[in-house]
Amino acid sequence: MAIKEQTTKSNEEIIEVRKKHFLPTAFLYYKTPVQLVRAKGNYVYDEQGKEYLDAIGGIVCISAGHNHPKIKTALLEMLNNDEIQHSSTIFLNQHITNLAKKILSEAPKGIDRCSFTNSGSEANELAIMAARHATGEAMVVNLRHGYHGGTGATLASCGQHSWRFRSQPVSSVTSALEPYCYRCPFNQKPESCHLECAKNVETTIQTSTHGKIAAFIAEPILGVGGFITPPKEYFHEVAKIVHNYGGKYISDEVQTGAGRCGGSFLHTKELGIDADMITMAKGFGNGAAIGATLMKSEVSETLSGKVHFNTFGGDPYQTVQALKTMEIIEEENLIENAKVMGEHLMNSLKELMKKHKLIGDVRGKGLMVGIELVKDKTTKEHAPDECKELMELCKNKGLLLGKGGLFGNVIRIAPALSINKAQTDFMIKVIDESLYEISKK
Ligand SMILES: Cc1ncc(COP(=O)(O)O)c(C=O)c1O
Numbered sequence: 001m002a003i004k005e006q007t008t009k010s011n012e013e014i015i016e017v018r019k020k021h022f023l024p025t026a027f028l029y030y031k032t033p034v035q036l037v038r039a040k041g042n043y044v045y046d047e048q049g050k051e052y053l054d055a056i057g058g059i060v061c062i063s064a065g066h067n068h069p070k071i072k073t074a075l076l077e078m079l080n081n082d083e084i085q086h087s088s089t090i091f092l093n094q095h096i097t098n099l100a101k102k103i104l105s106e107a108p109k110g111i112d113r114c115s116f117t118n119s120g121s122e123a124n125e126l127a128i129m130a131a132r133h134a135t136g137e138a139m140v141v142n143l144r145h146g147y148h149g150g151t152g153a154t155l156a157s158c159g160q161h162s163w164r165f166r167s168q169p170v171s172s173v174t175s176a177l178e179p180y181c182y183r184c185p186f187n188q189k190p191e192s193c194h195l196e197c198a199k200n201v202e203t204t205i206q207t208s209t210h211g212k213i214a215a216f217i218a219e220p221i222l223g224v225g226g227f228i229t230p231p232k233e234y235f236h237e238v239a240k241i242v243h244n245y246g247g248k249y250i251s252d253e254v255q256t257g258a259g260r261c262g263g264s265f266l267h268t269k270e271l272g273i274d275a276d277m278i279t280m281a282k283g284f285g286n287g288a289a290i291g292a293t294l295m296k297s298e299v300s301e302t303l304s305g306k307v308h309f310n311t312f313g314g315d316p317y318q319t320v321q322a323l324k325t326m327e328i329i330e331e332e333n334l335i336e337n338a339k340v341m342g343e344h345l346m347n348s349l350k351e352l353m354k355k356h357k358l359i360g361d362v363r364g365k366g367l368m369v370g371i372e373l374v375k376d377k378t379t380k381e382h383a384p385d386e387c388k389e390l391m392e393l394c395k396n397k398g399l400l401l402g403k404g405g406l407f408g409n410v411i412r413i414a415p416a417l418s419i420n421k422a423q424t425d426f427m428i429k430v431i432d433e434s435l436y437e438i439s440k441k
Pocket residue numbers: 118119120121122124147148149150219223224252253254255281282
């Protein structure tokens with residue numbers, strides 16, 4: 001496809017301004033950073049017109065595909081009709097209620113209330129606040145290696161030192177051990193596992209709380225943590241424990257939601273987790289700034305008499321983008337595609353694992369696939385430098401990948417759900433060739 005070049009500032013000029021004016025907390029991927037100016041479907045283009053297959057979907061945000069024609073048409077129609085650009089929940093607007101009905105139709109039974117936000121962090125803030133209000137308790141149990149956002153309450157529940165700050169308030173939170181099969185904190189193997197990690201949630205409550213909790217928050221697959229994929233049984237065991245100790249279960253679906261895991265629109269439903277709240281963002285809006293907190297009435301009712309307001313949460317343009325995204329996912333059968341392409345990707349990467357020493361583990365579900373790189377398969381020493389190099393080599397060959405893990409040694413693959421077999425095969429070929437190049441050095 002011919003993509004028109006765009007007049008733009010040079011990479012050097014942009015980097016200069018960032019260096020001078022951005023907070024030092026802003027980071028860039030790649031030794032030679034990429035400036036992305038255009039996008040279509042599964043491809044993105046830099047200022048020179050170079051094409052890349054986007055295998056990380058922005059940052060796990062693109063679900064229906066970049067600039068999907070149906071979303072473009074809907075937005076252009078709204079603009080051409082001078083539809084109101086901003087209207088909050090103080091006024092009536094049909095887009096937000098259309099979206100509320102649609103998203104709740106995908107939620108597990110019993111979850112029938114929702115509130116829209118601008119981000120995943122805000123969705124989790126609201127969920128944590130609601131759990132504390134509903135239970136009258138403060139303590140939140142989270143998981144080591146978890147990530148729930150960059151705001152106060154969410155960072156306090158972050159399980160990775162790199163994201164936390166000295167000023168981070170850590171009161172009323174405690175962490176359970178990670179359900180990380182490849183690096184089991186109990187030194188178990190799948191054959192001998194007795195879900196010690198699930199039982200550890202109970203031990204954590206018994207030893208570091210007063211015996212009652214407000215909430216447990218966890219991602220069905222730990223995204224930023226490096227696509228750590230707990231066994232399905234883990235969640236049932238944990239939900240029982242959380243409820244026994246009076247807590248609300250918050251399932252953070254900011255990365256796993258919107259059909260990414262293949263199976264259901266919400267992975268919580270697919271896993272059968274008895275969650276009290278589910279939070280969403282990223283792929284929900286296909287890149288639009290929208291998040292959502294879904295909850296059971298029994299939680300929402302406890303908020304009666306209080307006022308909660310989010311100026312931009314549920315704005316017409318954002319809600320239309322999320323609604324159209326949901327329709328596209330349904331019409332184009334993208335959840336099934338995520339399942340089929342995800343299996344193909346996973347099987348192919350497991351084949352690569354047999355021949356490449358650097359690949360220690362391949363894991364995930366649907367189109368959320370992680371490759372953990374290690375210097376040695378026996379010692380499992382993390383390989384962050386090799387991970388960076390792999391990303392750089394793939395980028396030079398026209399493939400954008402993501403990175404994650406506490407030590408930055410996990411490649412994250414999370415393309416738009418519309419990825420096809422040829423594109424998936426391209427991904428595998430480029431990763432294979434690049435790993436081969438690294439092994440020759
Ligand atoms: C699982 C999870 N929860 C919450 C968030 C925070 O979302 P946002 O960056 O939109 O605030 C993220 C962001 O990466 C995430 O991965």
